[in-house]
Amino acid sequence: MTAPHAVPVAVSTVIFALRPSPEDGRMTVWLPLVRRIREPFDGLWALPGGPLEADEDLAESAARTLAETTLLTPQYLEQLYAFGNTDRSPGDRVVSIVYWALVRSDEADVAVETENVRWFDADSVPELAFDHNLIVDYALWRLRNKLEYSHIASAFLGDTFTLSELREVHEAVLQKSLDPANFRRQIESSGQVVPTEHLQTGGRHRPARLYRYNTAAPDPSNGPLGTRALPRRTSGAS
Structure with a gap:
């Protein structure tokens, strides 16, 4: 054999x-x-x-x-x-x-x-x-x-961040512009992030509130790795 x-x-x-x-x-x-x-x-x-x-x-x-x-x-x-x-x-x-x-x-x-x-x-x-x-x-x-559903943006930002910085991450990853007011409203109402007692300093504008992800809300990305179907390729096949 x-x-x-x-x-x-x-x-x-x-x-x-x-x-x-x-x-x-x-x-x-x-x-x-x-x-x-x-x-x-x-x-x-x-x-x-x-x-x-x-x-x-x-x-x-x-x-x-x-x-x-x-x-x-x-x-x-x-x-x-x-x-x-x-x-x-x-x-x-x-x-x-x-x-x-x-x-x-x-x-x-x-x-x-x-x-x-x-x-x-x-x-x-x-x-x-x-x-x-x-x-x-x-x-x-x-x-x-x-x-869209996890705390993964924090890997690009660190533990604390402004909502403007968080929106910039979403815009860069999703490749589209997001309305600042709508983004703030959606993020704050989702309960994903909570404000800290600290402000961002050192800029030319009014200091912005620093936020962090809400550790009391479970992060689905920390669960077991699942098996997902591969997305269909649209260009650049090797």
Whole structure:
């Protein structure tokens, strides 16, 4: 009897940050990519990642490869999905456990950029290696979906924030302008955030009230990871 063939396991990470667009300065979602320097897909950009080491947990592997390639050490790191279609990698089949991470803009600024590591607008990535275009699309879909019902925006902002800052995150992620008065009304009536006793200082305008997410209200994003259908791709198939 032929012994079963072990399927290699890799760990990759999609890491999102909000950065200004070079065209108009609007905040949009960006991610770092790494240029492959060997086959398969030599020369194409790909998500940071690599083979799972025998002595590593999955999250440890994701954190290690991020630190080695980008110098980033995100506080928010969550398992996203497992990608294992038989045709996703030339030659031997490889199963990828994909994590996603979110970082604040100041954290993203410490990321190293070289000839082989570069930030890209998440909605305008080039053709990527393997099925990484599909993975980026899925991660964006999850981010936009979770923004509507969870506390995930705090990963871009920190523990406290103004409602204007929170609205800017929603606008950047959802790629649409939001009416400030309607946004404030909806957020305050939802019970998701509560005002603190502190004001934002140092600006030219009247100090704004700082808010935080309501820890008394359960965050659905802290529940068990579910299995979700992959969104249909609309462009840039790899």
